[in-house]
Amino acid sequence: MAETKSPIVDIHTHVYPPSYIALLKSRSSIPYIRSFPPSSSLRLVILPAEDTESTSRGRPVGSEYYDINKKIEFMDTHSIDISVISLANPWLDWVPADEAAKAAEGINDEVNEECGKFPGRLFAFATLPLSGGKDVIGKEIARLKELKYMRGIILGTTGLGRGLDDPELLPIFQALQNAKLPIFLHPHYGLPSSVWGERANDYGHVLPLALGFPLETTIAVTRMILAGVFETVPDLQMILAHSGGTLPFLAGRIESCIEHDAHLKAAGKLGNGRKTVWDVLKKNIYLDAVVYSEVGLKAAIQASGEDRVMFGTDHPFFPPLEEEGEKWASVETNYEAIKGALGGGSKKERAALGGNAMRVLNLNSK
Template sequence: MIVDVHTHMLTEDYLDLLRREGGPDYSFRTLPGGGEVIDKCGVPFFTLLPPMWDFDQRIRDMDADGVDVSVISLTSPNAIFPDADLGRRAARLMNDAFAEARTAHPDRLRWFASLPWTDPTAAGEELLRAVALGASGVIAVATVDGTPLTDRAFAPIWAAIDAAGLPVFLHPSVPPGGEALGLGDYNLSPPVGFVFDTTLAISRMLYDGFFDRYPNLHMILAHGGGTLPFLIGRLDICHERIPACAAGTNHRPSHFLDRIYLDSVVYTKGALDLCIETVGADRILFGSDYPHNIGDMKGRLDLLGASAAAHESAAASLFGLPD
């Protein structure tokens, strides 16, 4: 069974809500060749493509490329907005839509719940509601309106996720300060900014004592973990020799690698090999990033090659699917 853990959908109702109320941070503009892109604080990060809201097309594409199950999620901005009420409405809208899609395609779809993280009380309530609707896990965007996920304001949400034993899919957005970093130049956010966002988020968690506090939590990192496979040795040596890096936990970062899964959304064999070397083959999960413009179910499966099915026993166990 081939399970795609990194694959996105949204709805036209969600886009309408974002158009009406997402400003000033989020804005839409037409591309010179047609179609639209969403900007975050002036930095382009999300090109809209029709398959993103066409569930029937998704199933046809899964059939064509040999994918059995997709665990769908709402990409950034997800349900994270300075306006907490907007976040609550966005989360409910999309969780309802994903539950409906799962009902329509019970053998082919699972979903990660979106939460209104800017309102921790409402997020806890929405988590319980989403689980009752059949959510298989939770998606967390790497920062919450600029606030790190390790902030103690979010502790009740993490405690509830940990108690429920739900896997978490950590996904990036345009990192804070993206405009100052010039990520709008050459649209650098997708190729570079996103992996920085993931790297900063997981590095904070590894140094912060986050995984000590939430012992049941397992996390799936998007895009092969950002640069974590390349940097894990550096994180370890800094924990050993720089006191501030060891202030949050006595455990070196690599101690927690058995709590982390990496998806296969990388684009060279060398990168995939490094991911496997870092966490082990049994903690690599197939991901495609479909239907984004750099998403590709067949291409990511081809990169995994003959080992694709072997990697999927972990996904089957994680999401309660038959092997």
């Protein structure tokens, strides 16, 4: 029997649909899009740490952020068969409460329609109306069943405003578990800017993106583990951006700190039935392969298993700074890391490049 080609699936790839771009252009505080005269080119300013001179106020924003045809072009250039697109940060976190329901419906419908223009090539993670409160969020989760291309939801680390260890979030996690919708957890807020020191303005985006993002993810998931979320919602599935931040590397230390904590012991939290950090990594967590090195990827594979890592690009972020030919170094680096860690042409490599995503996100049913 002829071997069918195994697909390459990008599970970490963003869009700002046209209606979201219009919203950003109407604003003058973060997040916003505007030009800074004398230049007429538009800049996207979304991160708390990037409204500064050294980041030249955010980053340039061109059609690759909102034109779905550009996504397909990028996929073709990089041999990507299927993309699971998600609204980029900061999602709808900032939308006033009474506008959240309508904004989420509009964005999710629009993204679903864009997927429908390229059936079989595009699927999506939906966005939740977090500021609208629990009932509004629950309604949108229920509505996602009607949207053919939705395969999960993208979530930041603030939840309802108090982080992901907030007990108020449990019914939402339960609804996602019951609907079999995985959470794609993605950072945005980083760490307080004071940790970057007095010279932070000289260092561009490096500290918040290279360290703030991964630590934010690590802290958010560790807080969920400490709060017992994965015991209360045992089948909750999470896909962590950037290979889990630093969670695979720090899992042993976190677990050891838990086991040696007198307060947790006195509170009866160390007994039978506790899921260890390793249990959570192997049962509840998937990791993208957006870590740009074999070392980091091997840690991810060891922590969660080779059947739980999935290729991603983070497009349209991290474009080449200069025109360098068609292929993006940021993408090639992740391809190389997968090849190096799992063996070029191997079954394990094919699983990380697409097989795992096809299975976990049910991408065969269009």
